Each structure stands twice: as structure tokens, then as C-alpha cells.
Amino acid sequence: MTAKVIDGRKIAKNLRSNISDEVKELVSKYKIVPNIVTIIIGDDPSSKLYLRLRDKACEEVGIKSSHAKFPADVSEEEVLQTINNLNDDNSVHGILIQFPISKHISQDKLINSLNPEKDVEGFNPVNMGKTLIGDEYIIPCTPLAVLTILEHENIDLKGLDVTIVNHSNVVGKPLTSLFLNRNATVSICHVFTKNMKKYTSTADILITAAGVAKLIKEEHVKKDAFVIDVGIIKTEDGICGDVDFDSVKNIAGKITPVPGGVGPVTVACSLTNMVKTYKNCVE
Numbered sequence: 161m162t163a164k165v166i167d168g169r170k171i172a173k174n175l176r177s178n179i180s181d182e183v184k185e186l187v188s189k190y191k192i193v194p195n196i197v198t199i200i201i202g203d204d205p206s207s208k209l210y211l212r213l214r215d216k217a218c219e220e221v222g223i224k225s226s227h228a229k230f231p232a233d234v235s236e237e238e239v240l241q242t243i244n245n246l247n248d249d250n251s252v253h254g255i256l257i258q259f260p261i262s263k264h265i266s267q268d269k270l271i272n273s274l275n276p277e278k279d280v281e282g283f284n285p286v287n288m289g290k291t292l293i294g295d296e297y298i299i300p301c302t303p304l305a306v307l308t309i310l311e312h313e314n315i316d317l318k319g320l321d322v323t324i325v326n327h328s329n330v331v332g333k334p335l336t337s338l339f340l341n342r343n344a345t346v347s348i349c350h351v352f353t354k355n356m357k358k359y360t361s362t363a364d365i366l367i368t369a370a371g372v373a374k375l376i377k378e379e380h381v382k383k384d385a386f387v388i389d390v391g392i393i394k395t396e397d398g399i400c401g402d403v404d405f406d407s408v409k410n411i412a413g414k415i416t417p418v419p420g421g422v423g424p425v426t427v428a429c430s431l432t433n434m435v436k437t438y439k440n441c442v443e
């Protein structure tokens with residue numbers, strides 16, 4: 161038996177439809193259209209597709225999305241000043257910072273300067289801390305997408321063994337908190353993990369976000385495990401994930417493809433967060 165392949169595009173479409181209904185209701189109640197601003201520094205080609213997809217998704221659900229664009233050599237002070245202005249601007253209901261940014265600008269300083277109530281991506285330490293202590297509200301979009309996929313498949317996480325290959329602030333750390341908050345038992349792997357297979361091959365749920373093509377093979381996966389591939393790697397043959405899909409689908413119970421898995425759900429989850437920051441501002 162081969163694994164059930166999860167259709168992330170379908171999950172995302174349903175999410176967008178629900179969000180669109182909610183936005184209509186909120187706009188008719190408050191008479192204010194949600195207005196979200198993305199800060200873009202430089203001209204990173206990998207950001208362009210993501211920005212285009214997110215803007216299209218915003219348009220579909222009735223959220224206004226605009227960009228505050230800066231050249232790559234903009235000063236840190238100028239960007240911080242813009243963030244302060246957006247924080248204070250009552251007509252702006254959410255702020256995103258498109259990464260990567262220029263090396264001379266501190267990513268942490270920008271994230272720390274965001275008003276936590278307008279922090280669409282949930283990276284501000286206040287929102288990260290809330291996720292850590294189980295007071296979840298604005299959850300980073302990719303971890304939220306992973307959770308959404310598991311919820312869609314009616315997975316009860318209590319007591320399950322979960323392994324995450326990634327310990328970044330964007331994916332692995334918030335995901336760890338989300339799983340612990342739901343009483344799963346969590347292992348986290350990274351480049352210094354001595355024997356990754358020891359952790360991956362016993363996991364009921366395996367999440368991988370290393371950005372290394374075909375890192376996860378059949379031998380790394382427990383029979384009937386749920387494998388969620390967050391990795392996005394550009395190769396000569398197109399986009400792929402961390403998972404050697406063709407071999408792993410023979411042992412996994414459920415698997416997300418790349419493309420068409422976590423990616424579209426992440427974009428939809430950023431809309432979910434935009435509605436939350438909008439509510440923070442107008443309610």
C-alpha cells in the first residue's frame with residue numbers, strides 16, 4: 161500500500177473560502193477593509209513568487225495588501241522608522257517583513273520592533289513566548305500550516321512520538337512548542353545530531369525542514385508514519401522537498417508532496433494571521 165498523499169492546495173482552498181466569509185462579516189460589521197503592509201528590502205528573487213502568491217490570496221479573500229519597498233542598501237534606521245510609523249498608523253492592521261533581507265540590517269532588531277498585535281508572522285518575541293507557554297494566538301505561518309494539515313487529517317497528537325528535522329526560529333522551535341502544548345513527545349534533529357535515523361525511524365509523525373533534497377529516505381521512516389515535508393529546494397528538475405518522495409511513499413501512511421503540500425497551506429495560514437491582527441486593531 162502506498163501512502164495517502166495530502167492535497168495541500170485543496171486544504172488551502174477551503175481555508176481561503178472560510179477566511180473570505182469571515183472577512184466579509186468583519187468588514188460589514190466594522191466598515192474597515194483589512195490593510196496589510198509587507199516590508200521588502202532589496203530584490204531577492206526567491207521572495208518574488210511567495211509575494212505574488214500571497215498578494216493573490218489576499219485579493220481573493222478581500223484583504224488589501226501593499227508593499228513598503230526599500231533598496232538593498234537602505235539604512236537600518238530608516239527601516240526601523242518605517243516600522244514605528246506603521247505600528248502607530250491606525251489604518252494599517254498588520255505588518256510582515258519579507259526575508260531574506262540585506263546582511264547589514266539586524267533581522268532581530270526589525271522583528272523586535274514590530275507591534276506584537278500587528279505581527280502577522282508571529283515572530284516577535286512576545287508572540288513566540290506566548291506560543292511557548294501555551295497561550296497560542298499568532299502562531300508562525302509554517303508551523304500553523306503543519307498543525308492545520310494534522311488537524312485536517314483528524315490526528316490526535318496526545319502521546320504520539322514526533323520528530324522534527326529543523327531547529328530554526330521559523331519552523332522547528334515554534335513547532336516543538338505546539339506539539340508539547342498538545343502532549344506529544346518531541347525529538348528535534350539538526351546538523352549536529354549524531355544519529356538522525358534513530359529519531360526519525362521511530363516517529364509516528366515526521367516533520368522535515370532541512371532544505372536538503374532527498375535527505376529523508378525509506379530507511380528513515382517508520383511504517384505508516386505521517387511524513388510532512390516542509391523543505392523547498394530548487395533543482396534543475398524543478399522544486400522538490402527534503403523527502404525522497406518515490407521511495408518514502410511506499411512505507412509512510414500519509415505524506416505531503418512538494419510542491420502542493422505545506423507551501424499553499426502556509427500562504428493560507430498567513431491570511432488566518434492577518435485576520436487575527438486585524439481583529440486586534442479594530443475590536
Ligand SMILES: NC(=O)c1ccc[n+]([C@@H]2O[C@H](COP(=O)([O-])OP(=O)(O)OC[C@H]3O[C@@H](n4cnc5c(N)ncnc54)[C@H](OP(=O)(O)O)[C@@H]3O)[C@@H](O)[C@H]2O)c1
Pocket residue numbers: 302325326327328330331332349350351352353356369370371372375390391392393422423426427
Ligand atoms: N513550505 C513552507 O511554507 C516553508 C516555509 C519556510 C521554510 N521552508 C523551507 O524549509 C526549509 C528550512 O527553512 P528554514 O528557514 O527553517 O531554514 P534554516 O534556518 O536553514 O533551517 C534548516 C534546519 O535544518 C537543519 N539541517 C540542515 N541540514 C541538515 C542535515 N543534513 N541533517 C539534519 N539537519 C539539517 C539545520 O540545522 P542547523 O541549524 O544546525 O544548521 C536547521 O535547523 C527550506 O527548504 C525552506 O525553503 C518552507
